[in-house]
Amino acid sequence: MITEDKVIEIFYMADEYSREFSKVRQKYSLDEGRNDGKRRRNKPNRMSDAEIMVILILFPVLSSYSRFVELEKEVALCLALFIKDVLLGKCTGISFTDSTALRVCHIKRMHSHRTFSGLAQKGKTTMGWFYGFKLHLIINDRGEILNFMITPGNTDDREPLRNERYVQDIRGKLCGDRGYIGKALFEMLFINGIQLVTRVRNNMRNMLMRAEDKILLRKRAVIETVNDELKNIAQIEHSRHRSFNNFIVNILSAIAAYCFFPKKPSVDVTFINDGQLVLF
Numbered sequence: 001m002i003t004e005d006k007v008i009e010i011f012y013m014a015d016e017y018s019r020e021f022s023k024v025r026q027k028y029s030l031d032e033g034r035n036d037g038k039r040r041r042n043k044p045n046r047m048s049d050a051e052i053m054v055i056l057i058l059f060p061v062l063s064s065y066s067r068f069v070e071l072e073k074e075v076a077l078c079l080a081l082f083i084k085d086v087l088l089g090k091c092t093g094i095s096f097t098d099s100t101a102l103r104v105c106h107i108k109r110m111h112s113h114r115t116f117s118g119l120a121q122k123g124k125t126t127m128g129w130f131y132g133f134k135l136h137l138i139i140n141d142r143g144e145i146l147n148f149m150i151t152p153g154n155t156d157d158r159e160p161l162r163n164e165r166y167v168q169d170i171r172g173k174l175c176g177d178r179g180y181i182g183k184a185l186f187e188m189l190f191i192n193g194i195q196l197v198t199r200v201r202n203n204m205r206n207m208l209m210r211a212e213d214k215i216l217l218r219k220r221a222v223i224e225t226v227n228d229e230l231k232n233i234a235q236i237e238h239s240r241h242r243s244f245n246n247f248i249v250n251i252l253s254a255i256a257a258y259c260f261f262p263k264k265p266s267v268d269v270t271f272i273n274d275g276q277l278v279l280f
Helices: 004-028 049-058 066-074 076-087 183-191 211-218 221-232 244-259
Strands: 094-105 121-125 128-140 145-152 172-175 194-197 269-271 277-279
Touching (some): 004 049, 004 076, 049 076, 049 244, 066 244, 094 221, 128 221, 145 244, 183 194, 194 211
Parallel strands (some): 094 172
Antiparallel strands (some): 128 145
């Protein structure tokens, strides 16, 4: 349960960031169409950007009226940058990566689905086929989100890791499942100071692996728990979206809400003097 002090803290952080964001946006915005002689509404909103962001963070499943839905779109960019600049965790040298399906409708209704026509795609996970998008995550051993990316459902799980901006703040060991196996990807990440650790597929030759790497792979389920909390607590996935903008805002608000969770799934990691890794 979020206390009153926590709400005040979240509002203070959001308000300070949104004020600076407004100054930057006003400085670089283009005044297109402002001299066409038409009268425009310049009346300020009753709710500030910070107030809207706090509501989105604290109440990700809020049923909003039409005006609030319009206001959500206006803070989407600010909310995304707020997450990237303020809320994401720091890399500790041990990271986990995974993707999770974001279904927008039942697979049998994909051909009649209109809201995400041309955007959502048919993909497949270990649980079967789905229609929608993928949320790619990188977390540290403390359960803090280090970065995220949203792609169509048919995107290869390895594709985000080829994006330098997605992994620019990652270093040390990065643990993933068998879907991340790839020699070219391993070499590219290794050059950038990232050691990709995965299990081998059943049809591949077995390889020698350090004991600490095997232990880390057994702890990779921590990111599955993060995905579960995003879906079942923050409600990041549902089929009631009526626009792509609201879909994005719902994802951003769920991720922001998770960043403020007082207790996150984590792995206890301790390094002793000889470099051996011990997990409890």
